[in-house]
Amino acid sequence: MAELAGQAVTAGTASPPCPAGHDPAGLYRSMRLIREFEECALGLVKSGEIVGGIHPYIGEEAVAVGVCAALLPGDLITSTHRGHGHVLAKGSDPAAMLAELCGRATGLNQGRGGSMHAADVSAGILGANAIVGGAAPIAAGAAWAARRAGSDQVIATFFGDGALNQGVLLETMNLAALWSLPVLFVCENNGYATTMATSGAVAGSASGRAAAFGMPSVTVDGMDVLAVLGATTAAVARARAGQGPTLIEAMTYRYGPHHTIEQRIRLSYRSEEEIARWRERDPLDIQGARLPAATRTLIDAEIAEVIAAAREFARSSPEPSPEGALEFLYASGLKGRGGVADG
Amino acid sequence: MAELAGQAVTAGTASPPCPAGHDPAGLYRSMRLIREFEECALGLVKSGEIVGGIHPYIGEEAVAVGVCAALLPGDLITSTHRGHGHVLAKGSDPAAMLAELCGRATGLNQGRGGSMHAADVSAGILGANAIVGGAAPIAAGAAWAARRAGSDQVIATFFGDGALNQGVLLETMNLAALWSLPVLFVCENNGYATTMATSGAVAGSASGRAAAFGMPSVTVDGMDVLAVLGATTAAVARARAGQGPTLIEAMTYRYGPHHTIEQRIRLSYRSEEEIARWRERDPLDIQGARLPAATRTLIDAEIAEVIAAAREFARSSPEPSPEGALEFLYASGLKGRGGVADG
Amino acid sequence: MAKLSYAKALNRALADELERDQSVCVLGEDVVAGIAQFTLGLAKRFGTDRVIDTPISEQAFTSMATGAALRGMRPVIEFQIPSLLFLVFEQIANQAHKFSLMTGGQVSVPVTYVVPSSGSREGWAGQHSDHPYSLFAHVGVKTIVPATPSDAYGLLVSAIRDDDPVVLFAPALAMGLREDVTSELVPVPIGSARVRRPGSDVTVVAVGHLVSVALDVAEELASEVSIEVFDPRTVYPFDWELLAGSLERTGRLVVIDDSNRSCGLGAEVLATAAEEMHLVAPPRRVGRPDGAVLPFALALDRAIQPGHDQLVAAIRAVMK
């Protein structure tokens, strides 16, 4: 793994990768951005400025950053309910993302999507998806369209360990393998689907599922961004060369609750010791240790400013007007009838 | 395989298996019954006495018979759109089955189900299912209920190669493996899903799918009833002992059209030579050759009579009365409103 | 007697039925932890072989419940979000619902599907905020939307004991309701509606959490118009007889319900009333717009949901 990862870091910098870059500081910076963004968002949930809560990504930053750093700016991703990290790693503006979470007109989706539906097509983000497993076939379809258009675009579709038991994901793996589609199936195995431990839900394994469809797979340390970057770089090369999909299983952990609602309920599906054990291998520390201390301090300070500015932007942005509640419902412009009969 | 099969034929006759028996003549008899039943049904489709057509099972008889012969009378099965063979092999009355196909009140389902929904709960048949992959989770649920009730019942769920790409089947395999359910997943791989060759639809393989969930699998010659019986007997023993599910892939072939409608369309998805090649290994001939010629003749004659009587029974049976069209719609007896407002 | 919350009523119904009948079990995601409230404490009391956590395989476990029901069990399935009913529509509408007729009455499928917190929960946006009970009313699966804690209890008990599949929607906006329970909790028959407040000028059919809204409006407009608040409780089968009686008196009809307008429950009630019942003025319905997708931002989400002001306007319109 280390071998692979080592290769990757030095390879392929001819065209600039997005947006973390392959350089150690860039990777760290991107992870720090996600961490601080999430901390900020948690505060805004607490203050009621983000309505409905979020699924925090804290602890899993190396996965999003490692995967997205292996992609080119023109490549694509789809994301999940726990999607802030993916969106930021792929290069969306954190201010517009935060504005989206706050339901502002300046948000990525003009306040229509929120945490679970953030999309930024201009940055190659075809949308978070609130349905477990729901994005994978959409990603495969986009990959299929890209191939038909003669493009060498690659698409990474993120999903959790819980999605490994969702039929549509398995159907999609079959189709992607069958048609050699340039899809990276990125399984963020954080050990749990809400309160359900992976071992209680998954017979066999993630890699076994890939093998079922003749698809290569690799399991990596999801706390080490270089490991993720290395594995992904290899998979991207295969996909771009027309050799089809790869499953990347990143072993990772979420430090926080499944969803901020969980903070209101006492749950005991995992131990404090387990959380502490994973925190010892914090992805930011692992990558941070590879940098001069001064660089790290500089980046941290820079990110603090970026996030403060983002918060300021979100807070000061206007809310969308209720008259426009049904805007965008039909791309064709059709206006359906309202909920009450006229006259 | 022959080894396994050989074992099976001599083993386990302590409690009488149903209904073919493990004896060579019984197995042949059961296959002959299915073959003649299907020929008869094809005639009734032609004459219009069976409305809508059927999916003929001719060529695949060894699978249904081999599997069902390994089960006890109290065991269960679920079936498919191509289900006549399963229903007969499990022991339903051919006359009541034929009456069902003809839409008669004396049919297994009182004429409510027809070819694709034949059910006979008293014989352990929880129903054919018209939705590809649709029966597998129902079978798993029945197996789960049996286990909870302390029974050692086993359930075999039949499906085609086409179902290997249906999400719900894969979800079910995971659950059955996870919960060690006494389910036999019987894949009748006849090389095609309608006009789609297996190789054009299935990345990987059937056994690879089982392996994905840590489930053992076996691929057998589906034209040799002893091979099927042997493999199934081993799987049944495992299931009854609480060791969980097995996938049995039986390599087989349908001689006829996917559905009788196909006879009206010119299709060219497979060659005459291919059909001829498979016909050379006819399951009835393979098993018939293991019997004294006289025995075979006797059985053939007996079956001819059984089928003639079944046809007579079906033809002379009354049709259900249209007033009862919505009978059984709600088990609770609820009567919904008709399609037209009263008064 | 104590205040009973809606969530607790569902929980108690389940506990009572698990206690009473060994064939009852509960399946779903995170039901052991009870994160949707509904199953809190049940795994501890009844064991994890009767309250069972499933993988995220809704299609498989929904049809597994069908299979288990065919063998004598009475499974209750919890879905975490209303739109999961889209995902298992095949398994409910085309499998569970059809087994009895297709087999000529050989079997029944007594499965109960429960969606705690259905409809919009603030901030859950497009894919988690539907309230699709009309879909089940259309295919003919028994469908319940209780408005009060005691009805939630009584209807869930009846659903579990019913020999057919039944879907129960617990509206997010009702989950927090509390009720003074003065008498014993009892089963409530499926298919029986209830007049929550008698009135003589207009019948307001209100569904689920909107019953409270209708009662408030009735009170508020009391000096202006006498409003009868009609709670169907079961949206399929609907209690047409009771409605006909109400309209016989009032002759005016407004329906307020939280489903999309086109082909929703409101349409059914208006259509049946127009066909068969006494109406002296054009009826009105209040619901979500055609094809509604709830936007995330709170003000937009609220703009799309039926509520107080629209109801007042609709009542005034039918009184004109």
Add this chain to the structure above:
Amino acid sequence: MAKLSYAKALNRALADELERDQSVCVLGEDVVAGIAQFTLGLAKRFGTDRVIDTPISEQAFTSMATGAALRGMRPVIEFQIPSLLFLVFEQIANQAHKFSLMTGGQVSVPVTYVVPSSGSREGWAGQHSDHPYSLFAHVGVKTIVPATPSDAYGLLVSAIRDDDPVVLFAPALAMGLREDVTSELVPVPIGSARVRRPGSDVTVVAVGHLVSVALDVAEELASEVSIEVFDPRTVYPFDWELLAGSLERTGRLVVIDDSNRSCGLGAEVLATAAEEMHLVAPPRRVGRPDGAVLPFALALDRAIQPGHDQLVAAIRAVMK
């Protein structure tokens, strides 16, 4: 000009759009062989990279079409049986339909779903005989049920060019229809209905294959009552304006359609008419019973389907 069959009209629409626009493609099971008629000959003409056989993975390929549409393609998906729409309800109602709003208009999802031979085909029984267009009208996905070959052509062309998801149902009982095509085949706008026969006493809204039935009845009862036959063509969005005009003249309404009664299209038409339009007598609808599951035996299957006799009775009832 030649007689054009309904099936051939669909086939020609597809061929013309495949020809005209490289972003159009067709996906489905056995579409290369064309066993459902609809795609006959297309693979040969356009190649198997534009007319593509899929594995039996409806959920995956339905959402793949969404993904491809997000990247500029205009896929057409064929489903072999109407109930497969249950299986992909999540993918259409909760994904494809919602992308435009949820993304704040960043994308559109121009996918067309076609079900050739929907509704009962004799002998296909419970799980293959539904006609679930009302479900899509409820969630707000554009939904078309053409009654004639030229409309089948024109509406399919419009559906493919439309920027939103569109479901087209080709009723089994219409697939054999033939029409003298005297002028060029042209696109028919989605959402525009058509009066098939003018009349002054009663408006009969008939959907799909039931338009022919309504025309026959109109002819048959011509001496008794003047019947206007109204073909909505698009069931969502419905052409309310044209209907209001028709009822302005007739004041009487009967709807005949092949979906279940409760919360079906008939309910929507009656409800909207009762709310907003001119009615001088209680309207009536003719459809399938509540919760209908079609039994296999032919006489039973037919007993449940709406048809001639019920329509005559309903017309006489509204004329009383």
